[in-house]
Amino acid sequence: xxxxxxxxxxxxxxxxxxxxxxxxxxxxxxxxxxxxxxxxxxxxxxxxxxxxxxxxxxxxxxxxxxxxxxxxxxxxxxxxxxxxxxxxxxxxxxxxxxxxxxxxxxxxxxxxxxxxxxxxxxxxxxxxxxxxxxxxxxxxxxxxxxxxxxxxxxxxxxxxxxxxxxxxxxxxxxxxxxxxxxxxxxxxxxxxxxxxxxxxxxxxxxxxxxxxxxxxxxxxxxxxxxxxxxxxxxxxxxxxxxxxxxxxxxxxxxxxxxxxxxxxxxxxxxxxxxxxxxxxxxxxxxxxxxxxxxxxxxxxxxxxxxxxxxxxxxxxxxxxxxxxxxxxxxxxxxxxxxxxxxxxxx
Amino acid sequence: xxxxxxxxxxxxxxxxxxxxxxxxxxxxxxxxxxxxxxxxxxxxxxxxxxxxxxxxxxxxxxxxxxxxxxxxxxxxxxxxxxxxxxxxxxxxxxxxxxxxxxxxxxxxxxxxxxxxxxxxxxxxxxxxxxxxxxxxxxxxxxxxxxxxxxxxxxxxxxxxxxxxxxxxxxxxxxxxxxxxxxxxxxxxxxxxxxxxxxxxxxxxxxxxxxxxxxxxxxxxxxxxxxxxxxxxxxxxxxxxxxxxxxxxxxxxxxxxxxxxxxxxxxxxxxxxxxxxxxxxxxxxxxxxxxxxxxxxxxxxxxxxxxxxxxxxxxxxxxxxxxxxxxxxxxxxxxxxxxxxxxxxxxxxxxxxxxxxxxxxxxxxxxxxxxxxxxxxxxxxxxxxxxxxxxxxxxxxxxxxxxxxxxxxxxxxxxxxxxxxxxxxxxxxxxxxxxxxxxxxxxxxxxxxxxxxxxxxxxx
Numbered sequence: 170x171x172x173x174x175x176x177x178x179x180x181x182x183x184x185x186x187x188x189x190x191x192x193x194x195x196x197x198x199x200x201x202x203x204x205x206x207x208x209x210x211x212x213x214x215x216x217x218x219x220x221x222x223x224x225x226x227x228x229x230x231x232x233x234x235x236x237x238x239x240x241x242x243x244x245x246x247x248x249x250x251x252x253x254x255x256x257x258x259x260x261x262x263x264x265x266x267x268x269x270x271x272x273x274x275x276x277x278x279x280x281x282x283x284x285x286x287x288x289x290x291x292x293x294x295x296x297x298x299x300x301x302x303x304x305x306x307x308x309x310x311x312x313x314x315x316x317x318x319x320x321x322x323x324x325x326x327x328x329x330x331x332x333x334x335x336x337x338x339x340x341x342x343x344x345x346x347x348x349x350x351x352x353x354x355x356x357x358x359x360x361x362x363x364x365x366x367x368x369x370x371x372x373x374x375x376x377x378x379x380x381x382x383x384x385x386x387x388x389x390x391x392x393x394x395x396x397x398x399x400x401x402x403x404x405x406x407x408x409x410x411x412x413x414x415x416x417x418x419x420x421x422x423x424x425x426x427x428x429x430x431x432x433x434x435x436x437x438x439x440x441x442x443x444x445x446x447x448x449x450x451x452x453x454x455x456x457x458x459x460x461x462x463x464x465x466x467x468x469x470x471x472x473x474x475x476x477x478x479x480x481x482x483x484x485x486x487x488x489x490x491x492x493x494x495x496x497x498x499x500x501x502x503x504x505x506x507x508x509x510x511x512x513x514x515x
Numbered sequence: 516x517x518x519x520x521x522x523x524x525x526x527x528x529x530x531x532x533x534x535x536x537x538x539x540x541x542x543x544x545x546x547x548x549x550x551x552x553x554x555x556x557x558x559x560x561x562x563x564x565x566x567x568x569x570x571x572x573x574x575x576x577x578x579x580x581x582x583x584x585x586x587x588x589x590x591x592x593x594x595x596x597x598x599x600x601x602x603x604x605x606x607x608x609x610x611x612x613x614x615x616x617x618x619x620x621x622x623x624x625x626x627x628x629x630x631x632x633x634x635x636x637x638x639x640x641x642x643x644x645x646x647x648x649x650x651x652x653x654x655x656x657x658x659x660x661x662x663x664x665x666x667x668x669x670x671x672x673x674x675x676x677x678x679x680x681x682x683x684x685x686x687x688x689x690x691x692x693x694x695x696x697x698x699x700x701x702x703x704x705x706x707x708x709x710x711x712x713x714x715x716x717x718x719x720x721x722x723x724x725x726x727x728x729x730x731x732x733x734x735x736x737x738x739x740x741x742x743x744x745x746x747x748x749x750x751x752x753x754x755x756x757x758x759x760x761x762x763x764x765x766x767x768x769x770x771x772x773x774x775x776x777x778x779x780x781x782x783x784x785x786x787x788x789x790x791x792x793x794x795x796x797x798x799x800x801x802x803x804x805x806x807x808x809x810x811x812x813x814x815x816x817x818x819x820x821x822x823x824x825x826x827x828x829x830x831x832x833x834x835x836x837x838x839x840x841x842x843x844x845x846x847x848x849x850x851x852x853x854x855x856x857x858x859x860x861x862x863x864x865x866x867x868x869x870x871x872x873x874x875x876x877x878x879x880x881x882x883x884x885x886x887x888x889x890x891x892x893x894x895x896x897x898x899x900x901x902x903x904x905x906x907x908x909x910x911x912x913x914x915x916x917x918x919x920x921x922x923x924x925x926x927x928x929x930x931x932x933x934x935x936x937x938x939x940x941x942x943x944x945x946x947x948x949x950x951x952x953x954x955x956x957x958x959x960x961x962x963x964x965x966x967x968x969x970x971x972x973x974x
Contacts, residue, residue: 418642425620425639433635433676440680445706449713452673456666463665467658471649505635 170215181208182302189306195243195253198310199236202274205306206232212298213291224290228299231283235273242267255310257317264317267310268326274307277360278329281353285337288349293394296345297385300352301378308359308374312367320364328451330357335457342396344388347461348381351420354458361451362435365442368514373431376504380428383416383497390491400468410470412494415502417466421459427504434511516571516626519585522549523619530611535604542611543592546618550585557582557968571626572691575972579832580756584621584749586958587839588614591741593951594843597850598739599651610651614741617643621749625756630679630689633760634672637717637753641668644742644750652737660733667730671720674713681710682764694764701768711772714761721754722809724776725783735802736855740846743798747805747842748835755809755831758816759824759971773817780817781907784810784914791921797845797857800925801838804881807918808834815896818903821973826895828971833880833889833959840877840955844870847948848929851941857925862934870944871930873952882922883915886963891970 185205192198206229213225245263247253258264269280276284288296311318334354341347359373387409393399402409419428432455436448526542526549533541556578559565564574573581591614599607617640624636641664649661683689686697701707720727735743762769787806794800808830815827847870848860864871883889893915900907962969 414646423638423642424635425642429635429638436677437680440677441684445677445681449674449677452676453670456669456673459669460662460666463662467649467661471646471661472658 170211178208178211181205182212182298186302186306190309193254195246195255198255199240199243202232202236202239202306205303206236209298209303213287213295215292215295220290221292224287227283227290228287231273231280235270235280238266238270238273242270255313258314259317261319264314265319265322267314268318268322271307271311272326272360275304275311275356275360276349276353277326277356278333278353279326281330281333284353285341285346285349288345288352289343291345293345293385293389293392296348297382297389300348300385301381304352304356304374304378308370311360311363312370315363315367318364323360323364324447327357327359327361328447328454330354330360331451331454332457335454338461339457341461344394344396344399344465347465348384351458351462352377352381354455358431358435358451358455361447362438366438368511369431369434369438372434372511372514376427376431376501379497380416380420380501383494383501384413384420386491386494386497387413387416390489390494392489396465396468399465402469403473412498414466414470416498417462419502421462422455423459425505426502427500428502430505430508434508516567516573516622519549519553519581520619520622522552523585523588523615523622526615526618527612530608530615538604538607538611539592539596542615543589546585546588546592550582550589553582553585559968566628567626570628570632571623572628573626575970575974576759576828577625577756579828579969579971580749580752581622581625583752583832583835584618584625586954587744587748587835588618590839590843590951590954591744593947593954594744594846595739595741596947597945610647610741613643613647614745617647617745621753624753628691630691630760631683633691633757634676634679637757638669638672640750640753641665644746647742648734648738651739651742653739654737656733657737660730660737663730664734667720667727668717671727672717675717678710678713682714691760698763701765703768707768708772711765711768714765715758715772715776718754718757718761719776719813721757722751722813723754723806724813725779725786725806725810728783728787728806731806732799732802735805735842736796736798740842743842743846744839747801747838751805751809752831752835755812755816755827758813759827762816762819769817769819777814777817780810780813781910783807784814785910785917788914788917788921792917792924795857796855797848797925797929798842798855800857800921801841801845804841804918804921805834805838807914808838811893811896811914814900814907818899820899820902822895822902823899824973825970826892826899828892829888829966829969830892830896832962832969833887833892836955836959837877837880837889840873840952840959841881843948843951843955844874844877847944852938857928859935860938861928862930862932863938864930865934866939866941867944869949870952873949873956874926874930876956877952878922878926880959882919887959888962888966888969891963891966 182205185201185208188201188204189198192201210225210229213228214221242263245260246258250259258267273280288299291299331354334350334357338347338350341350355377359370362369391399391402391405391409393402415426419426422428422432432452436452439448526545529541529545530538556573559575559578564572566572592611595610599610620636620639624633624640627633627636645661645665648664649657679689723731735746738746784807787803791800791803794803812827812830815823849855852860880887880889883893897911900911967974
């Protein structure tokens with residue numbers, strides 16, 4: 170793609186999300202979402218083949234439906250409150266519709282079906298943008314309307330997401346689908362604590378984005394999209410295998426890595442609000458996620474996966490540039506002792 | 516406490532910056548020096564704890580375990596030298612780094628004041644152990660073993676996290692020193708029953724309790740020698756230590772909640788001892804004997820009398836040293852025959868007489884011969900369980916008999932009898948191996964002269 174055009178389109182995506190995050194008028198927020206959606210379609214279709222076309226179409230249809238539902242909720246809110254400022258939502262119907270719309274945009278259960286298929290059909294870099302940047306805008310709206318969200322619906326969606334994210338990823342070998350299911354599960358954790366303490370949602374979002382960025386960078390660096398090709402990294406760059414191990418264990422939420430911090434804080438917040446069975450269930454279901462991360466680590470770093478003989482002397486044709494990888498890895502694994510600094514997020 | 520933790524952390528740069536022919540020498544020497552520092556902690560004033568800082572303290576219960584942990588690192592390094600000799604240098608350094616990381620987490624776990632900090636470090640010990648078992652184990656079954664180990668422990672400990680946070684909510688602080696003084700009786704209700712279960716299950720899985728012990732034979736058998744040593748000697752004791760700490764907060768429910776687990780432990784120790792009599796795999800035999808000894812510790816902790824706590828602590832230390840020594844002996848067999856089957860390497864007394872002496876001493880301490888500290892531990896546990904209920908003496912007596920049976924079975928199969936004709940070309944014992952056994956045995960025998968230091972905080 171012409172670099173100038175690509176830059177323009179990328180800037181439009183950024184601008185769209187920024188408009189969503191910084192507006193106080195509901196119409197501008199909707200405009201921001203639409204700008205974001207329209208501009209990201211060419212990015213998703215960087216390679217022109219039927220698979221990306223199918224993925225982009227699915228993404229467009231679901232996100233457009235969600236935007237329409239959002240518009241309906243905005244109008245109902247306008248009807249009941251008479252103003253367009255984003256404060257809280259004044260009508261329970263509008264609140265439910267808005268929550269469903271934002272859940273569709275985020276990929277929460279029961280609206281999660283598009284996430285694996287879209288992520289699988291696009292290239293690794295586009296998948297990276299899809300799973301990290303695109304989550305920022307809907308999450309910021311959820312953060313802002315959090316006092317008026319119906320708790321039952323949100324918690325049901327969150328717990329079901331964690332379950333689906335865990336179970337759905339168990340049968341996958343394609344890395345992009347694994348990352349998609351991991352995204353569904355993490356979104357579940359984030360929305361579960363939204364009503365109790367939105368600060369923790371933001372913390373979880375931050376750490377999730379760091380870990381997902383790291384994982385995708387590591388995949389891009391070894392150009393691997395399946396478990397099989399990931400298992401050849403010991404041949405190309407042996408250090409990457411250790412980094413993949415650490416980042417995957419962090420994503421699974423194992424202490425003492427930083428992926429444990431959001432889970433710990435969320436469990437603490439939920440327990441302080443006297444719901445005890447819920448965080449226990451959530452924590453146990455996160456073990457499903459850990460299982461397929463462990464499977465990835467087994468095939469990549471902890472065993473030498475069977476490979477044909479000519480794999481052992483693999484040529485590397487160009488050195489891929491790894492953007493920002495060392496700081497990302499440090500941040501996604503060693504942040505746990507900084508937990509007392511959470512107060513800056515308030 | 517930093518005077519132990521910082522040198523242990525600094526062992527990691529030491530390994531990475533050492534020259535090729537100095538890595539083993541450097542790390543073993545410095546870890547021995549660190550263990551000498553930790554010996555000064557044994558000087559405990561009676562019953563009170565030494566508070567080093569807001570975050571670390573040491574107590575007559577945790578001091579012997581700490582000394583055992585630091586003592587074991589040089590022994591693990593000595594034991595691993597042979598099977599790592601053919602690996603590239605970076606992998607050797609990675610292995611030593613894993614062991615050092617595990618050691619750091621273990622030291623911090625045993626001295627943590629805040630219970631959440633204890634929990635995080637308790638979980639953190641899983642990661643290096645998993646890497647050691649899965650990356651450097653020898654058979655394909657190690658993948659399954661690592662998964663079983665990780666998931667059994669995590670399933671048990673996630674409810675513990677929730678329980679600890681809810682206790683912090685109720686009582687305001689999880690600092691262990693404060694809880695000793697603030698302790699209130701736990702009222703009797705359904706939710707408190709679940710609280711009790713959530714607190715204890717993590718440690719029951721770690722100990723392991725008889726019904727949840729499936730991960731242990733797999734993990735012990737598939738781990739390399741340093742992994743087996745640290746698993747048997749220290750990681751199981753983490754469960755016992757945790758139980759001893761947390762039962763102070765859980766009264767008076769323990770008096771009736773403990774019954775199912777007491778039954779499981781009492782029956783389980785007989786079952787696992789009996790399984791030992793039918794084992795063909797040497798490491799599996801030692802693993803099941805670990806389950807049996809730890810079942811005694813569970814019985815002791817759940818009865819909650821001063822004598823039983825003394826017995827539990829003594830038994831933990833004694834079993835740590837004995838079990839680790841037995842694994843080293845089994846490993847010396849494995850390195851020669853590359854098989855864990857017992858009958859493949861029998862009649863070793865004629866070929867390796869000095870090693871036979873170590874086998875004899877290890878088996879004798881395993882069956883709790885007087886006056887070793889194994890006997891003191893077992894005797895205290897048997898006596899306190901007799902005072903709890905007279906009938907348990909039958910089961911305990913049966914257990915002691917069967918323990919003697921399988922220990923002697925192991926000794927006689929490997930040492931006595933005519934040697935097989937295919938093993939007369941094995942290498943003689945290395946000085947390193949003899950030193951390893953001596954370093955295991957000497958503390959064990961010396962402690963029988965002054966067992967007061969390992970009898971814990973109810974002495």
